[in-house]
Amino acid sequence: MADVNCYGSVVSSRNSVVPLHNNAQTEGTQESVLTDQQFVGSKQIFGTFAQQQYPGFVAAKAGLQVENDWTYGVILSAGHIKAALPGGGGAGTSGGNCCLPAPLPYPKTIASGDTLEVMANAGTTRQAAVSVACTSGEYHVFIVTPSTSGEHEFVSILDGQGIGTTLQGRTVSHVFAVAGANDAELTSPVYILDGSGVPNGTIGFSASAGDSACLFERVAWKVALNSRLVMRTDA
Numbered sequence: 608m609a610d611v612n613c614y615g616s617v618v619s620s621r622n623s624v625v626p627l628h629n630n631a632q633t634e635g636t637q638e639s640v641l642t643d644q645q646f647v648g649s650k651q652i653f654g655t656f657a658q659q660q661y662p663g664f665v666a667a668k669a670g671l672q673v674e675n676d677w678t679y680g681v682i683l684s685a686g687h688i689k690a691a692l693p694g695g696g697g698a699g700t701s702g703g704n705c706c707l708p709a710p711l712p713y714p715k716t717i718a719s720g721d722t723l724e725v726m727a728n729a730g731t732t733r734q735a736a737v738s739v740a741c742t743s744g745e746y747h748v749f750i751v752t753p754s755t756s757g758e759h760e761f762v763s764i765l766d767g768q769g770i771g772t773t774l775q776g777r778t779v780s781h782v783f784a785v786a787g788a789n790d791a792e793l794t795s796p797v798y799i800l801d802g803s804g805v806p807n808g809t810i811g812f813s814a815s816a817g818d819s820a821c822l823f824e825r826v827a828w829k830v831a832l833n834s835r836l837v838m839r840t841d842a
Contacts, residue, residue, distance in 0.1 A: 608633060608634035608635045608636075608729055609634055609675075609729070610630075610631040610632065610633055610634075611632050611634060611673060611674035611675055611727055612628070612629070612630050612632065612673070612674045613627075613628070613629045613632035613640050613671060613672070613673045613674070613725050613727055614626075614627060614628040614629075614640075614643065614671070614672055615627050615640075615669070615670045615671035615672050615694065615707065615708070616669070616670060616708055617653070617657070617666050617668070617669045617682075617692075617708070617723070618666075618667060618668040618669070618708050619657075619661060619664045619665050619666060619667055620665040620667040620714055621661070621665075623657075623660070623661040623664060625642060625647075625653060625656060625657050625660075625661075625664075626642060626643040626646040626647060627640045627641065627642060627643055627653065627671070627723060628640070628641075628642075628643035628644075628645070629641065629725075632673065632674075632725060632727045633727070634675065634676075634727050634728050634729045634732070635726075635727075635728055635729070635732065636726075636727075637724050637725070637726045637764075638724065638725060638727075639652070639653075639722045639723065639724055640653070640671065640680075640723050640724070640725050641653065642656045647660075652720065652721075652722055653682070653717075653721060653722060653723040654682075654684070654717045654718055654719050654720050654721025654722065654723075655719045655720060655721075657717045657721075658717060658718065658719040659719070663716070664716070664717045665714045665715065665716050665717070666682065666690060666711060666714060666715050666716075666717055667710065667711060667714040668708040668709060668710050668711065669690075669692040669693055669694075669707075669708050669709070669711060670692070670693055670694060670695075670704070670707025670708035670709055670820065671692055671693075671694035671695075671707075671723075671725055672694060672695055672696070672704055672707065673694070673695070673696045673725065673727040673728075674696070674727070675696055675697065675727065675728065675729055675730045676696040676697070676727065676728040676729060676730045676732060676787070676788070677694050677695050677696030677697075677725075677726075677727065677728070677785060677821065678726040678727070678728050678734050678735075678736045678750065678785060678787065679691065679692075679694075679725070679726050679736045679738055679748045679750070679764070679785075680692035680693075680694045680723065680724065680725045680726070681723075681724050681725075681746070681748055681764075682715065682717070682721055682722070682723050682724075683721065683722050683723075683724055684718060684720075684721045685720075686765075687765075688745075688746050688747055688748065688764075688765065689715050689717075689721060689746070690711055690713075690715045690746050691738035691739070691740065691746040691747065691748050692711070692723075692738075693707060693708070693709040693711075693783070693820055693821055693822050693823065694707070694725070694820065694821055695707065695813075695819065695820040695821055696727070696728075696730075697730075697814075704819065704820035705819065705820060706819075706820045706822060707820045709820065709822045709823070710823075711740075711823075712740040712780060712781040712823050713740055713744040713746075715744075726750075726764075728787065730788060731788050732752075732787055732788055733752050733753050733754070733787045733788050733789050733792075734750055734751070734752040734787045735750065735751055735752070735753070735759075735761070735784070735785060735786050735787040735789060735812070735838060736748055736749065736750045736761075736784065736785050736787075737749045737750075737761050737782060737783075737784045737797055737810070737836060738782065738783055738784075738821070738823075739770075739774070739779045739781065739782045739828075740779070740780055740781040740782070740823060741774060741777040741778060741779055741780060742777070742778045742780045743777055743778075745774070745777065747763060747765075747770075747773060747774060748763070748764045749761035749762055749763055749764070749769075749770060749773075749836055750762065750764055751838070752787070753789060753792065753838070753840045755840075755842070756792075756840055756841045756842050757839065757840070758837050758838075758839050759837060759838050759839070759840065760835050760836065760837050761797075761836040761837065761838070769834075769835055769836065770799065770830055770834055770835065770836040771830060771831060771832045771833050771834035771835060772832065774830045775830060775831065775832045775834075776830065776831075777830050778827065778828065778829055778830070779799075779808070779826055779827075779828035779830060780825065780826065780827065781823035781824065781825055781826065782810050782823065782824060782826050782828070783810065783813055783821045783822060783823055783824060784796075784797045784810050784811070784812050784813065784821075785812060785813055785814075785821055786812035786813075786814070789838075789840055791842075792840040792841055792842045793812070793838070793839075793840055794839045794840060794841050795837075795838055795839040796809050796810060796811045796812060796838070797809060797810045797811075797812070797836065797837070797838050798836075798837055798838070799828050799830070799834055799835070799836050799837075800834065800835045800836075800837060801831065801833065801834060802831065802833035802834075804835075807828070807829070808826055808827070808828035810824060810826060
């Protein structure tokens with residue numbers, strides 16, 4: 608795994624901009640992205656800078672870009688996911704991702720100490736991810752790394768639990784999914800299954816290492832305790 612560039616910005620509801628850059632983002636490891644010292648004079652934690660520079664900063668748009676492949680980006684607050692962020696990969700070879708920064712379904716007030724974390728990956732890594740936003744205002748991210756054929760269940764990046772345990776009783780209103788390096792092996796989009804294994808919601812994959820950014824799409828997924836979030840591959 609290499610060190611790659613990760614860069615982008617978060618924009619507030621008042622159009623204040625926090626520029627971000629990590630020129631040594633480690634692929635395959637969730638890492639913090641700090642402020643871009645070339646534009647703000649120093650490297651600082653995202654939330655700390657946002658509140659000092661723009662008191663009352665409410666994150667309304669975001670866009671993070673990774674040199675090779677993008678899996679997810681989140682704002683973490685005291686160990687919890689405050690927001691999942693739009694983004695994309697392949698920026699090192701294609702020049703970037705269109706339509707970024709993009710709106711967050713539910714803007715979030717940023718606190719000092721909130722960190723912005725990104726999972727970058729090599730273009731050959733099969734880790735896939737689903738980022739969701741709920742009508743309650745909650746965000747979450749689920750991941751899976753297929754290695755064989757069959758059905759693969761996405762689990763929380765925080766505790767390894769499925770969507771039914773993590774978001775029981777919520778309604779997912781917005782979602783995007785990235786496929787990782789599974790294009791040749793995919794035999795399904797993402798499905799949310801009920802307790803009988805019947806799909807009651809779906810979303811197609813975005814190209815996580817291409818020109819198109821990963822943006823939230825509207826859905827209406829009811830999550831029960833026995834709900835599962837899955838994809839299928841033939842290898």
